[in-house]
Amino acid sequence: MAGLYNLRPVGSSGPAAKSVLKVQRFILEADGSLKTPDGFSIAIDRVDDQKVSVTHLVPHVIRLELPRGDTIGIKIVYSSHCWSRRHDPTSDPGDVMLIMDGNAPRVFDIGRFANSRHLPDFLSGLASHHLYWTPSDRNYGLYNATTIVEGRAYTAFFTLRKDRGKIDGARHSLVMRVESAYHAPQPSKGMRVKAAAAIDAALRGTRLKFR
Incomplete structure:
Protein backbone atom coordinates (compact mmCIF):
# COMPACT_ATOMS: atom_id res chain seq x y z
CA MET A 1 0.00 0.00 0.00
CA ALA A 2 2.44 2.60 -1.20
CA GLY A 3 1.78 6.06 0.11
CA LEU A 4 -0.10 5.08 3.30
CA TYR A 5 1.59 5.24 6.70
CA ASN A 6 0.46 4.65 10.30
CA LEU A 7 -3.20 4.32 9.38
CA ARG A 8 -5.42 4.56 12.48
CA PRO A 9 -9.23 4.30 12.20
CA VAL A 10 -10.78 6.78 14.64
CA GLY A 11 -12.74 4.98 17.34
CA SER A 12 -12.32 1.57 15.68
CA SER A 13 -10.39 -1.57 16.44
CA GLY A 14 -10.35 -5.24 15.57
CA PRO A 15 -11.96 -6.35 12.27
CA ALA A 16 -13.18 -2.84 11.44
CA ALA A 17 -9.70 -1.43 11.73
CA LYS A 18 -8.28 -4.23 9.60
CA SER A 19 -10.86 -3.57 6.88
CA VAL A 20 -9.71 0.06 6.64
CA LEU A 21 -6.19 -1.10 5.85
CA LYS A 22 -7.52 -2.60 2.61
CA VAL A 23 -8.97 0.69 1.37
CA GLN A 24 -7.27 1.99 -1.76
CA ARG A 25 -8.86 5.46 -1.81
CA PHE A 26 -10.14 7.92 0.78
CA ILE A 27 -12.72 10.70 0.65
CA LEU A 28 -11.61 14.20 1.67
CA GLU A 29 -14.04 16.09 3.89
CA ALA A 30 -14.46 19.90 3.98
CA ASP A 31 -12.52 20.10 7.26
CA GLY A 32 -9.54 18.21 5.84
CA SER A 33 -10.32 14.89 7.50
CA LEU A 34 -10.44 11.60 5.61
CA LYS A 35 -13.08 8.92 5.48
CA THR A 36 -13.24 5.52 3.86
CA PRO A 37 -15.93 4.96 1.19
CA ASP A 38 -18.02 3.12 3.79
CA GLY A 39 -17.88 5.99 6.29
CA PHE A 40 -14.98 5.23 8.65
CA SER A 41 -13.18 8.36 9.87
CA ILE A 42 -9.42 7.82 10.03
CA ALA A 43 -6.32 9.49 11.42
CA ILE A 44 -3.26 9.25 9.24
CA ASP A 45 0.25 10.72 9.27
CA ARG A 46 0.57 11.03 5.51
CA VAL A 47 -1.18 9.94 2.36
CA ASP A 48 -0.37 9.82 -1.34
CA ASP A 49 -2.50 12.47 -3.02
CA GLN A 50 -3.46 9.90 -5.67
CA LYS A 51 -5.30 7.98 -2.94
CA VAL A 52 -7.53 10.95 -2.07
CA SER A 53 -10.89 11.60 -3.74
CA VAL A 54 -12.60 15.00 -3.70
CA THR A 55 -16.23 14.48 -4.65
Missing part, protein backbone atom coordinates in the same frame (compact mmCIF):
# COMPACT_ATOMS: atom_id res chain seq x y z
CA HIS A 56 -16.69 17.83 -6.41
CA LEU A 57 -13.45 17.48 -8.39
CA VAL A 58 -13.93 14.14 -10.10
CA PRO A 59 -12.80 14.03 -13.75
CA HIS A 60 -15.56 15.23 -16.07
CA VAL A 61 -16.11 16.47 -19.62
CA ILE A 62 -17.18 19.97 -20.65
CA ARG A 63 -18.27 20.98 -24.13
CA LEU A 64 -17.23 24.27 -25.68
CA GLU A 65 -18.49 25.86 -28.87
CA LEU A 66 -15.80 26.90 -31.33
CA PRO A 67 -15.94 29.94 -33.64
CA ARG A 68 -16.86 27.73 -36.62
CA GLY A 69 -19.98 26.58 -34.78
CA ASP A 70 -18.86 23.04 -33.94
CA THR A 71 -18.25 21.87 -30.38
CA ILE A 72 -15.38 20.07 -28.68
CA GLY A 73 -15.26 17.93 -25.57
CA ILE A 74 -12.54 18.61 -22.99
CA LYS A 75 -11.85 16.25 -20.10
CA ILE A 76 -10.87 18.09 -16.92
CA VAL A 77 -8.74 16.50 -14.20
CA TYR A 78 -7.67 18.24 -11.01
CA SER A 79 -4.37 18.24 -9.12
CA SER A 80 -4.27 18.11 -5.32
CA HIS A 81 -2.77 21.62 -5.49
CA CYS A 82 -6.33 22.87 -6.01
CA TRP A 83 -7.09 22.07 -2.34
CA SER A 84 -3.68 21.90 -0.66
CA ARG A 85 -0.63 24.11 -0.15
CA ARG A 86 3.09 23.58 0.37
CA HIS A 87 4.02 22.20 3.79
CA ASP A 88 5.86 24.68 6.01
CA PRO A 89 7.63 22.74 8.79
CA THR A 90 8.38 25.97 10.67
CA SER A 91 4.73 26.98 11.10
CA ASP A 92 2.56 23.91 10.49
CA PRO A 93 1.67 21.74 13.54
CA GLY A 94 3.94 18.78 14.06
CA ASP A 95 1.05 16.33 13.78
CA VAL A 96 -0.45 17.80 10.58
CA MET A 97 -1.37 15.22 7.97
CA LEU A 98 1.03 15.35 5.03
CA ILE A 99 -0.40 14.99 1.54
CA MET A 100 2.36 13.64 -0.64
CA ASP A 101 2.64 14.91 -4.20
CA GLY A 102 5.35 12.48 -5.18
CA ASN A 103 8.15 13.31 -2.71
CA ALA A 104 6.84 16.83 -2.00
CA PRO A 105 4.82 17.19 1.22
CA ARG A 106 1.73 19.40 1.19
CA VAL A 107 -1.07 20.09 3.68
CA PHE A 108 -4.81 20.63 3.41
CA ASP A 109 -5.82 24.26 2.81
CA ILE A 110 -9.40 25.02 3.87
CA GLY A 111 -9.56 28.18 1.75
CA ARG A 112 -8.39 26.48 -1.43
CA PHE A 113 -10.79 23.61 -0.78
CA ALA A 114 -13.74 25.99 -0.37
CA ASN A 115 -12.84 27.92 -3.52
CA SER A 116 -12.37 24.71 -5.49
CA ARG A 117 -16.09 23.97 -5.20
CA HIS A 118 -16.62 26.59 -7.91
CA LEU A 119 -13.87 25.32 -10.22
CA PRO A 120 -15.98 23.04 -12.45
CA ASP A 121 -18.46 25.82 -13.26
CA PHE A 122 -15.67 28.40 -13.59
CA LEU A 123 -13.77 26.29 -16.12
CA SER A 124 -16.95 25.62 -18.09
CA GLY A 125 -16.89 29.36 -18.86
CA LEU A 126 -13.40 29.15 -20.34
CA ALA A 127 -14.24 31.30 -23.36
CA SER A 128 -15.74 34.11 -21.27
CA HIS A 129 -12.87 34.60 -18.81
CA HIS A 130 -9.40 36.14 -19.12
CA LEU A 131 -7.06 33.46 -20.48
CA TYR A 132 -3.31 33.93 -20.79
CA TRP A 133 -0.12 31.99 -21.50
CA THR A 134 2.09 32.34 -18.44
CA PRO A 135 5.53 34.01 -18.58
CA SER A 136 7.04 30.71 -17.40
CA ASP A 137 6.06 29.36 -20.86
CA ARG A 138 4.60 26.16 -19.47
CA ASN A 139 0.88 26.58 -18.79
CA TYR A 140 -2.22 28.75 -18.98
CA GLY A 141 -3.80 30.98 -16.39
CA LEU A 142 -7.54 31.75 -16.24
CA TYR A 143 -9.35 34.30 -14.12
CA ASN A 144 -12.44 36.49 -14.12
CA ALA A 145 -11.22 40.06 -14.57
CA THR A 146 -14.31 41.42 -12.80
CA THR A 147 -13.34 39.68 -9.55
CA ILE A 148 -9.95 41.33 -8.96
CA VAL A 149 -9.80 42.59 -5.36
CA GLU A 150 -6.74 44.44 -4.10
CA GLY A 151 -4.72 43.22 -7.07
CA ARG A 152 -5.57 39.52 -6.72
CA ALA A 153 -8.07 37.17 -8.35
CA TYR A 154 -8.87 33.48 -8.06
CA THR A 155 -6.85 31.92 -10.88
CA ALA A 156 -6.75 28.41 -12.31
CA PHE A 157 -3.48 27.25 -13.87
CA PHE A 158 -3.70 24.38 -16.33
CA THR A 159 -2.19 22.54 -19.26
CA LEU A 160 -4.09 21.45 -22.36
CA ARG A 161 -3.19 18.57 -24.65
CA LYS A 162 -4.70 16.19 -27.16
CA ASP A 163 -6.30 13.12 -25.62
CA ARG A 164 -9.23 11.27 -27.15
CA GLY A 165 -11.52 9.17 -25.00
CA LYS A 166 -14.84 8.96 -23.21
CA ILE A 167 -16.13 9.43 -19.64
CA ASP A 168 -19.60 8.17 -18.76
CA GLY A 169 -20.54 8.30 -22.42
CA ALA A 170 -19.20 11.84 -22.96
CA ARG A 171 -16.48 11.95 -25.63
CA HIS A 172 -13.51 14.27 -25.43
CA SER A 173 -10.67 15.29 -27.75
CA LEU A 174 -8.52 17.19 -25.23
CA VAL A 175 -7.55 16.88 -21.59
CA MET A 176 -7.15 19.88 -19.31
CA ARG A 177 -5.05 19.21 -16.22
CA VAL A 178 -5.69 21.85 -13.57
CA GLU A 179 -2.30 22.08 -11.86
CA SER A 180 -3.33 24.60 -9.21
CA ALA A 181 -5.93 27.23 -8.34
CA TYR A 182 -5.58 30.05 -5.82
CA HIS A 183 -5.77 33.83 -5.46
CA ALA A 184 -2.86 35.17 -7.53
CA PRO A 185 -1.70 38.70 -8.40
CA GLN A 186 -3.64 39.97 -11.41
CA PRO A 187 -3.56 41.20 -14.07
CA SER A 188 -0.66 38.97 -15.03
CA LYS A 189 2.16 39.89 -17.41
CA GLY A 190 1.24 36.78 -19.38
CA MET A 191 0.30 36.80 -23.06
CA ARG A 192 -3.45 37.13 -23.62
CA VAL A 193 -4.83 34.15 -25.54
CA LYS A 194 -8.25 33.35 -26.98
CA ALA A 195 -9.72 30.02 -25.93
CA ALA A 196 -10.08 28.95 -29.56
CA ALA A 197 -6.35 29.56 -30.18
CA ALA A 198 -5.39 27.51 -27.12
CA ILE A 199 -7.66 24.68 -28.23
CA ASP A 200 -6.31 24.77 -31.80
CA ALA A 201 -2.71 24.64 -30.56
CA ALA A 202 -3.48 21.64 -28.36
CA LEU A 203 -5.23 19.79 -31.18
CA ARG A 204 -2.21 20.38 -33.44
CA GLY A 205 0.19 19.32 -30.68
CA THR A 206 2.06 22.66 -30.71
CA ARG A 207 3.00 25.00 -27.89
CA LEU A 208 2.40 28.69 -27.76
CA LYS A 209 5.52 30.80 -27.38
CA PHE A 210 5.47 33.64 -24.90
CA ARG A 211 6.16 37.00 -26.49
